[in-house]
Amino acid sequence: MFENLENELPGDGKLLISEPFLFDPNFRRSVILLCEHNDTGTIGFVLNHRLDINLPDVLEVETLLSIPLFLGGPVQKNSLHFIHNIDALISTSEQVTDNVYWGGDFEIVKEMLAGNTLEVEKIRFFLGYSGWGGGQLADEIEEKSWIVTDANEEIVFQEDNDKMWKSILKSKGGKYKLLANSPESPFLN
Numbered sequence: 001m002f003e004n005l006e007n008e009l010p011g012d013g014k015l016l017i018s019e020p021f022l023f024d025p026n027f028r029r030s031v032i033l034l035c036e037h038n039d040t041g042t043i044g045f046v047l048n049h050r051l052d053i054n055l056p057d058v059l060e061v062e063t064l065l066s067i068p069l070f071l072g073g074p075v076q077k078n079s080l081h082f083i084h085n086i087d088a089l090i091s092t093s094e095q096v097t098d099n100v101y102w103g104g105d106f107e108i109v110k111e112m113l114a115g116n117t118l119e120v121e122k123i124r125f126f127l128g129y130s131g132w133g134g135g136q137l138a139d140e141i142e143e144k145s146w147i148v149t150d151a152n153e154e155i156v157f158q159e160d161n162d163k164m165w166k167s168i169l170k171s172k173g174g175k176y177k178l179l180a181n182s183p184e185s186p187f188l189n
Helices: 108-115 138-140 162-173 172-180
Strands: 014-018 029-040 041-048 048-054 067-069 075-084 094-097 099-101 123-133 146-150
Touching: 014 162, 029 094, 029 099, 029 162, 041 067, 041 138, 123 138, 138 146, 146 162, 162 172
Parallel strands: 067 123
Antiparallel strands: 014 029, 014 146, 029 041, 041 123, 048 067, 075 099, 075 123, 094 099
């Protein structure tokens, strides 16, 4: 589908944008933040697949905060992960890109939740993750299943998750803007 479109190389701090007609329901119209990419594989989190449950529904911590959960991907859906932009407070985080960090000391996060001091707009929690073995993602990019582009704090923590896929493609302009307006089904006119 993405014939003759320029594509960046995958890496930490990049986004994967799924092609419009990717049939895999795990990645349909997905925006994935890549947090780790090397010769052995890739780990990322789907930014725009919000679940109908909140963090207090799966974590035993008393908090008044209502923090949504996202489906990070189809791998280990019973594992909890988080990205944030509060590195100064959460030690041992790994920087993904400017002002975007992955993981860190979860005990600090739990203390912030219990004290209701966590700024909800500065953190995202995921059940599961998206993962590829060494070379697997490169093959999928070669098959034109993904567009690779830069991530930034504004995109990663944007609130309108339902429109994220479309707005990123539109912002790239040109051919990408046309893709953003593709129908949900290739059989629709």
